[in-house]
Amino acid sequence: MAAFRGTVTYSPAYTLVPTYECFNRCAYCNFRAEPGSQEWLTLEEARDRLLQVRPRGVREILILSGEVHPHSPQRPAWFERIYELCELSLSLGFLPHTNAGPLLRPEMQRMKDVNVSMGLMLEQVTPKLLETVHRHAPSKQPEVRLEQLRWAGELGIPFTTGLLIGLGETMADRQETLEAIAQIHNQWGHIQEVILQPHSLGSQQLWQGASADAAAFVETVAIARQILPPAIAVQIPPNLLHRPEILLQCLEAGARDLGGLGPRDEVNPDYPHPTVAALDEILRPQGWHLTPRLPVYAAYDPWLPASLQAPVQAHRQSLAQASGAIAPAKTSLPSHSHK
Template sequence: MLIGSKIITYSPAFTLVPTYECFNRCAYCNFRVEPGQDTWLTLAQAEAALKPLQSQGIIEILILSGEVHPQHPQRSPWFERIYDLCELALTMGFLPHTNAGPLRYAEMARLKTVNVSMGLMLEQLTPTLQQTVHRHAPSKVPALRLQQLEWAGELGIPFTTGLLLGLGETTQDRIDTLEAIAQTHQRYGHIQEVILQPHSPGQQQQWQGAAFSPQELVEVVAIARQVLVPSIALQIPPNLLSSSHLLECLAAGATDLGGIGPKDEVNPDYPHPHDAGLANVLQQAGWHLAPRLPVYPQYETWLSSSLQGAVRRWRDQLKQWHPQVQYPEAVRSSSAL
């Protein structure tokens, strides 16, 4: 920690998108293109994009992809491209984190070997959204996504999940979803952070739903902090909030601002703030913005020895860059697999 300041963390990140094509048609999506209408990212293109970042303090490479149907002939090439991108990021000195929609158990197990953490938004457990915004989104079936959290726990994968807010769910729906996350974490101890993502209208979406109320987000943060154990970080997106509402969320219990990079691929109409400017706003309110790794210290021993080595190198680097911040050391967990 930093004497005289409260710490708020973020991940210096860059996003690689293997493909924007997706067989889901979520009514609020500003990310997807139709299957077969996108040219996939090549390894050469990815390497060219990553090379300049090696000297810019970027740590996390988020592999964020549209989804290829599990039964489609392109599913295997799609998965191999994701795996190869993770491997490339590692060889170039970065730490990969993959969020590519629901995966098979074997796919998750294989990606564990080249990711320091993984993620999937639970979104909302209520089935009513399958009659509205998720009517044409087969992989948004709540039970399917909850199963992913279970499998991640069984496999010992440090995991990020979260809620999408303002899609037509009720307050009780949000509480039910948070409680489901808490129960899964109680069994496996693998949820490192929960994202609270407010719906923010974009230019590409079909659904005409209003933006989620920032004041209501503050209330959800407070509820989440009561439902979830303190070791689970609560993440809010700084590009979707005014400075005043951001500070209110921090006061209510939010602890992290997620990956900050050149572009928010999920919400492309809302640019990320520059970390230096954001740090200044927070500093004036008594907060210190500190970079972190995409895997939290208590989960480092869950990783393979080679991944642990890569994480240690970055943790040592952070200590050199930010000597005023006392970064926690890796903690051996009895839940490690």
């Protein structure tokens, strides 16, 4: 057995998709459906699914949705369905985390009441992707996404963002995106983690670009760890790292989180999540300790509305009892009690 190297976290998660319909047409997408082509997830269907997974140790419910155009007459109903799914998740003892594309600022403000954290992939800040893979994706304009990160900071929302790697951007483009995230975090202190997601060719996408180069991806992890503030965790998706040695190299380079692990990766359905047991078999002999976490990091608990703090603390105590550990302390962060 190798000497202890450190802790690697993951979130025991389950994903609810209110709709796959999306007005964007990203060329690499394996998720979207054409607007008007499907029935949306009902609350009754969602309740049945959540009751089925409740005994399995799931703590995070990721509400992941295709995007309805901001000026569509369906936008209010879409937003209400997402809000109701968050309420339902809370009522059944779960902790919601919503990633539904760019939201209007009043929508973000309201979502804060029913989410312990939220997220939006920045992807890349270079505008040149608007001429290629994002040519038909209006909400992928970099400034729209940067504005979301700023609003989340102003509203005191614990936030996850990230980069898609291998879309035709350069290493300099990746560094610029990481620097933009670091700059915004340094102003508000709200970004919990940054996902580095390698493009992995899927069966439903239009663009036939190659999967991200593994060596360059590991290098990007190392660069991210150098650029991002230490408090931000670097997250990597283990199902998209196709050999165990790549996962281990990413940990050596500074990654420390594996994201939400559940029955299905809705964004990359061709690549199933490995089980926790399978990951532990890879990590433990190399000295890494795999441990579950909540979708809100402990340092951000004081930022949450009072109605969310009790369920979060109940989950923290449950995790601590399961591991025989003491619940993590709340370290100092900027106050958002006035928001």
